[in-house]
Amino acid sequence: MMDAKEYLKKMSAELDGPIKSYIEDEDPSNLIEATRQYPYRGGKRMRPAMAVACCGAVGGDKSKAVPLAVAVEYIHNFTLIHDDIMDGDEKRRGMDTCHVVYGEPTAILAGDALFAKAYQIMADLDIPAERIRDVLQYVSKAVWDLARGQQMDVNNEGHIVSEDVYIETIKLKTSVLFAAAAAGGAIIGGADKKAVEAINTYALELGLGFQMFDDYLGIAGDSSKTGKSVGNDIRKGKCTCMVTHAIRSIKDPKVLEEFKSILGNMDATDEQCQRAKQIMQDAGSIDYALDLAKKKVENAISVIQFLPESEDKEFMIALARYAIDRDVRFGCPLCRSR
Amino acid sequence: MMDAKEYLKKMSAELDGPIKSYIEDEDPSNLIEATRQYPYRGGKRMRPAMAVACCGAVGGDKSKAVPLAVAVEYIHNFTLIHDDIMDGDEKRRGMDTCHVVYGEPTAILAGDALFAKAYQIMADLDIPAERIRDVLQYVSKAVWDLARGQQMDVNNEGHIVSEDVYIETIKLKTSVLFAAAAAGGAIIGGADKKAVEAINTYALELGLGFQMFDDYLGIAGDSSKTGKSVGNDIRKGKCTCMVTHAIRSIKDPKVLEEFKSILGNMDATDEQCQRAKQIMQDAGSIDYALDLAKKKVENAISVIQFLPESEDKEFMIALARYAIDRDVRFGCPLCRSR
Numbered sequence A, B: 001m002m003d004a005k006e007y008l009k010k011m012s013a014e015l016d017g018p019i020k021s022y023i024e025d026e027d028p029s030n031l032i033e034a035t036r037q038y039p040y041r042g043g044k045r046m047r048p049a050m051a052v053a054c055c056g057a058v059g060g061d062k063s064k065a066v067p068l069a070v071a072v073e074y075i076h077n078f079t080l081i082h083d084d085i086m087d088g089d090e091k092r093r094g095m096d097t098c099h100v101v102y103g104e105p106t107a108i109l110a111g112d113a114l115f116a117k118a119y120q121i122m123a124d125l126d127i128p129a130e131r132i133r134d135v136l137q138y139v140s141k142a143v144w145d146l147a148r149g150q151q152m153d154v155n156n157e158g159h160i161v162s163e164d165v166y167i168e169t170i171k172l173k174t175s176v177l178f179a180a181a182a183a184g185g186a187i188i189g190g191a192d193k194k195a196v197e198a199i200n201t202y203a204l205e206l207g208l209g210f211q212m213f214d215d216y217l218g219i220a221g222d223s224s225k226t227g228k229s230v231g232n233d234i235r236k237g238k239c240t241c242m243v244t245h246a247i248r249s250i251k252d253p254k255v256l257e258e259f260k261s262i263l264g265n266m267d268a269t270d271e272q273c274q275r276a277k278q279i280m281q282d283a284g285s286i287d288y289a290l291d292l293a294k295k296k297v298e299n300a301i302s303v304i305q306f307l308p309e310s311e312d313k314e315f316m317i318a319l320a321r322y323a324i325d326r327d328v329r330f331g332c333p334l335c336r337s338r
Helices: A006-017 A029-040 A044-056 A062-087 A100-102 A104-123 A129-156 A163-188 A192-222 A231-236 A241-249 A253-262 A270-284 A285-303 A311-323 B005-017 B029-040 B046-057 B062-087 B098-102 B102-122 B129-156 B163-186 B193-222 B231-236 B242-251 B251-261 B271-283 B285-303 B313-324
Strands: none
Touching: A006 A044, A006 A062, A006 A311, A029 A062, A029 A100, A029 A104, A029 B129, A044 A163, A044 A192, A062 A100, A062 A104, A062 A129, A062 A163, A062 B102, A100 A104, A104 A129, A104 B062, A104 B102, A104 B129, A129 A163, A129 B029, A129 B102, A129 B129, A163 A231, A163 A241, A192 A231, A192 A241, A192 A270, A192 A311, A192 B029, A192 B129, A231 A270, A231 B285, A241 A253, A241 A270, A253 B242, A270 A285, A285 A311, A285 B251, B005 B046, B005 B062, B005 B313, B029 B062, B029 B098, B029 B102, B046 B062, B046 B163, B046 B193, B062 B098, B062 B102, B062 B129, B062 B163, B098 B102, B102 B129, B102 B285, B129 B163, B163 B193, B163 B242, B193 B231, B193 B242, B193 B251, B193 B271, B193 B285, B193 B313, B231 B271, B242 B271, B242 B285, B251 B271, B271 B285, B285 B313
């Protein structure tokens, strides 16, 4: 069985050079520097790796997917820059955020410019022109959806929404761009529409599984490994499948009342947080969420069974397994970690 | 001689429907509303009209340029939304700006979403796929350059830069997207590379001429018609070709000193502003700027002489003439007026 993390590290190292090669020196230098800041910092390179692997998995020439990999990484980083402004976050991966270093106007422009650069790169893809349309459709729809997902996230803040709304939000916010990278890679690799759609579904499901398992780790994980205490998500009132399940499943009105009084209470004690966890456990919510994450991943793996055996397919499967078989929360390749 | 303003009004009315037809009802509704706010308000529709006219002028089917017209209008509006955030402006054309109505996070997302929608539309253009690459190249490079121009504008604030830097800034900030609309229309119309490049140059030069003449009106125009007093640009210390010319031409150090002391002085009296205008007049700076604007427009017209006679060509020429033959400053079709 392939070690997904190790393989990803290797791919990430290979993609580092291309990612740092598309932004030339130009005036004004402060804007150019700001556009380079996030993509040049390194990172998990999860989306670019997915684009390249999916190209290879359908029998394509992986080198042709590299520009798409770069474009998608730029788009991901553009959304992070704007995200950080919206959230007023001052640190990302322990370093100052773009707007802290360059000021908000420059950070807004740097995001816009990275987005534009991504399309300059995609317009030059070395594939039959007709296929460019398809790549553009997947990627542009993904960015549109991503904005919707982020807005839903803003709108949901402080509310416990339904499970459907929660899943739709994480799908739009996290999975769609990942899935567009996968589908785009498959298109570049020459896959037919049905195969492209299957690979898109694989990545959508995998993205959901990743995020759901990450939520699960936030409550049930070993906090010495996840780096975050159980109280973290509970105090923030984070809406997850565990929370939505608990709220609809708790029979005793007094317990429900108690649960709601702890959830989102920034002053809740560790004991109260443990109690909230216990309530979810008793309601079967933690098992439910883990099961849901597993189902997503199983589905992801099943839809790509048709692919011929290859190292790339092996990676796609190993990554899916890794999504629900890890104890490290920080380091989730998909979560938009800071 | 065609009345450019009237013809533009007619085209603008025709484009209104399509511009309002591409954003479907979806969740979350506040984001969707925010994306519609600026493009649905109406406006001069200068860039969309240019895309359609240039398609017609090269003998193309103008209806095929309409989606590009919409895409470019969305891109223009996305830049305005982000501009307003950056500048902290609360009003645009007398109405509340996007971030005032919807909040800054939603306004950032609405801009991003409009940008993405523009590419969704362009990916679907009903033209041979190979030509889509060219359209994307022009438009994406324009947005990249636009961000550079806006950053230069931010960097220049409070400084008197050289004429070269000033012209480069207005070119990037104002002309490139206008020129990409023109070139894109010509590509859709089936023009060859040389013709596309000529039309791109036409629009670049026209854009510069428009902006330069607008600067000229700001100083030399009839303030009862321009709606702005002479003092406006002087008190703001607006860098224009008149100012850069004056600074390099004024021989008397005392006069130069006096000029600089008025320029950018928010407390300057009307008399002092008139004195600054007189100094520029004496230095030949006002005539110089007018001459420069005229040369740009002449050049714009000369490079498209090769086009066969048509109503669209007539419009292109009439618009260029209108750029330097008007007394209304507010209403300049290109300036990013608020």
